[in-house]
Amino acid sequence: MKSYLIVANWKQNGDSSLCAEYLKIKKTDHAIVVCPPYHLLSELKLPHGYFLGAQNVSPFPNGSYTGEIGAEMLKKANVSYCIVGHSERRELFKETVEHFASKIKLLLSFSITPIICVGESIADYKLEKGNSVVRSQLTSLLSTLDPICAPIIVAYEPIWSIGTGLIPTSEYIISITDMIKSCMVLFRNKNIIHDKILYGGSVNEDTISTTLSIREIQGVLVGGASLKIESFNKLIVSYTSRDKRSF
Numbered sequence: 001m002k003s004y005l006i007v008a009n010w011k012q013n014g015d016s017s018l019c020a021e022y023l024k025i026k027k028t029d030h031a032i033v034v035c036p037p038y039h040l041l042s043e044l045k046l047p048h049g050y051f052l053g054a055q056n057v058s059p060f061p062n063g064s065y066t067g068e069i070g071a072e073m074l075k076k077a078n079v080s081y082c083i084v085g086h087s088e089r090r091e092l093f094k095e096t097v098e099h100f101a102s103k104i105k106l107l108l109s110f111s112i113t114p115i116i117c118v119g120e121s122i123a124d125y126k127l128e129k130g131n132s133v134v135r136s137q138l139t140s141l142l143s144t145l146d147p148i149c150a151p152i153i154v155a156y157e158p159i160w161s162i163g164t165g166l167i168p169t170s171e172y173i174i175s176i177t178d179m180i181k182s183c184m185v186l187f188r189n190k191n192i193i194h195d196k197i198l199y200g201g202s203v204n205e206d207t208i209s210t211t212l213s214i215r216e217i218q219g220v221l222v223g224g225a226s227l228k229i230e231s232f233n234k235l236i237v238s239y240t241s242r243d244k245r246s247f
């Protein structure tokens with residue numbers, strides 16, 4: 001069975017009762033990652049074989065950085081994946097390529113897989129600049145990294161799709177994923193290899209069929225629909241049923 005990656009990003013939401021709801025998460029052979037806020041990392045109990053993720057990490061190693069949580073701490077909290085470069089970090093917290101590059105280096109040094117988010121704004125989309133914006137986000141970041149021998153995950157999240165209910169057409173998503181793949185070829189000499197390309201933005205039980213129909217997309221990054229276990233379970237079931245149909 002092909003293994004897809006289904007990632008829940010709770011953002012600044014959730015509490016002990018959502019952790020308790022997640023005890024009802026569906027069993028699947030696909031890889032499931034749940035990224036709660038930091039303070040719930042130790043409370044969230046996931047089935048064996050599922051993974052804890054973090055939504056953010058400090059760009060600095062442990063030291064005097066008030067308010068930050070470092071990669072080493074995440075490792076000790078059993079975190080296996082970490083989101084980097086989310087558009088909310090870029091826009092609201094003014095984080096830059098330099099921040100993201102240093103986060104990625106630190107994560108990889110603790111064997112935590114970065115999920116690198118890229119995506120264009122509505123203005124760039126309307127100007128048909130999506131492809132060039134995403135390419136530049138990715139190449140400017142990867143070119144700052146030293147050679148690394150670890151796969152990364154790239155999540156394509158058009159900003160105009162996040163929380164809006166709007167989803168790009170399959171053709172558009174394929175054009176972006178093709179570009180991401182060709183872009184990654186340029187970094188093979190640095191041993192930067194992409195493991196999977198995910199799609200994120202308004203993924204829910206009504207829109208999942210678009211993502212499922214695209215062979216180039218190997219999973220999803222889910223915001224709002226991960227805040228109710230019934231909705232998140234429906235996404236897991238969609239991927240499981242897809243496998244049953246294709247085998």
Ligand code: 13P
Pocket residue numbers: 009086157161162163164200201202203221222223224225
């Ligand atoms: P929504 O699924 O709520 O659109 O959020 C997507 C997202 O930003 C996941 O990182």
